[in-house]
Every structure is written in C-alpha cells, then in structure tokens.
Amino acid sequence: KAGAMTAPEIALDILVNSSPQDTAKMVSLFPKGTKIRTMKIEDGTAYVDFSKEITNVPQGSYTELMLTTAIVNTLTEFPEIKKVQILVDGKKIASLKGHTDILDPLERNTTLLKK
Template identity: 40%
Template sequence: MNWTPRIVLTAAVGISALLIAVAIFWQVDIRRAATPAPAATQEQASSPETPALSRNPAPTEEGNQREVTLFFLSSDGEDLAPEPRKIFLTSSVTDQARQVIKELIDGPQSALLPTLPASAELREVYLASDHTAYVDFSRAFVDKHPGGSSAEIATVFSLVDTLAYNFPEIRRVKILVEGEERPTLKEHLDLSRAYVADMSLVSRQERR
C-alpha cells in the first residue's frame, strides 16, 4: 500500500469529521443551542468522506435523531406538501429549528419544489419566551427571491408551517433579514408581523 500524502490527508479529514460528529452527540449546550453544531453539519455536508453521516446515519445513531416534516411547494404550485426528513435530536429547540430551516433552504428531495432561495443563509434563530421564533436570514433570502404573491406566500408559510408543525414551542415566526425587520419580502407580504401557521395552505393527503 502506497501511503501517499493524499491518502493520509483524506484519512485525517475523515477521522476529524467523525470526531466532530461524535462531539455533536456528546454536546449538551446550555447557551444558545450549540454554536459548533451547525458548523459541523456543514462540514459533513461538504466532506465527501462522510456522506453517510449526514443523510444515512449508522444504526447506532438512530436514537439521536428525530423525524420532522418539511413543507415544500407542490409541483403544480397550488399548495404546500409534506416531505419527511431526519434531524439530529440536539438538546435545544433553536438548534433543531436551525437544522430544519437549513433543510428547507437545501430544498426538497422529491418532486416537490423549493420555497426558499438556495443561496439564502440562516444567520440565527432566537426563541422568545412568548413562543415567537425570530428567524434571521442573509440578504440573499430577499435578493434571490423571485417575487410575486404566490411565491412570497409559499416562502413564508413553508417556513412558518414547518416550524410550528414540528415544534410545539414555536407558535409564531418573525422573519428578519440581516438582523433587521423588513416591511415586506418583495413588496407583498407584511414582514413586520409575526406569523402563525396556516395549515389550510397544506394539501390534504387524500388528494395526492
């Protein structure tokens, strides 16, 4: 076996990614939901050595995951439709919410359509004691948005319905962009208010 530096490097990256993954499960963060965790998740996603960790966890990790339901746009654009996903069962709601929102940004894995701009970045999630989640996105959330009433409604309620459906702790969602409140997304929906879920926008299962 030829131990070229490339193989050694690959092995080292693989091992460190594994170590980080293990560290996530050990980590119980008391303050503001595991700042290292999102970084580690990104690393896994971008590291070809450990694809199994991010999408198909080993059986031993099952206990540390939970299934969530994401709402994306149906292929005819008429309503929102569910798609299951697994996230890490980290200790704080805000960290789990962060994982869910990143999955929404990454988009659907089925025939459904995305609702959030793929280049949008999630900056922070806060959960206030009145059960309002403040979700802070980067500018791309607005700049890369196609506009239009239907697309704005799909974006906002895909996010709000997904968070409210999966986290009983979250009853309202307020969207911020670069830490600041915006009057609207693209001149349609009012973003100065916090939204509650509107499940009437989700298609009935019987219909599909």
C-alpha cells in the same frame, strides 16, 4: 456554527438547503445563496434572521406567500414555537418582495396545507 443545532434549527436548515426531489415539477422556494444567520426562540416566538438573498425570491405574491408559509409552518410544528418573526440581515422588513407582510410575527397558516 458552534454547538449542536436544535431540532427547529435542523428542520429549518433542511427546508432552506434541500432541493426538491422532483426537480422537474418543483423548484426550491429559497433563492440561491439564502443562509440562516441566526435563530432564537423567545416566549413562543422564533426569530429567524436570514441573509439578504432571501429577498431574491421570484416576483409574485404566490411564491412569496408559499416561502413565508413554509418557514412558519415548519417551525410551528414544534410545540415551543407559536409564531415566527422573519428578519433579513438582522432587521425587520415590511415584506420580501412587496406582497406578504412580515413586519410582525406570523402565525401558522393551514389554508395552504394539502388536505
């Protein structure tokens, strides 16, 4: 990818591509082969376009919610990002696997954060 990555892009890249340190207890939320195609920030919303592999998230509402929350909460750590629009192959889709609505930009969800 041409040019230097922004801090939000780097954070997202690490989130998507790093493996959990304790693989016995944790699995990577991101399905194998998931790529970040593009990311742009406009008016406080980050538009993140993922490859179609992200829809291979295992069945289950919890996994899907954790995945989308991880993306949104990682990016909203940055003051310039208030919401995140998840795209797949350049398009808005209703959900990754039928559970979590991602048609509209998502806001930070702190209910899943460890206290």
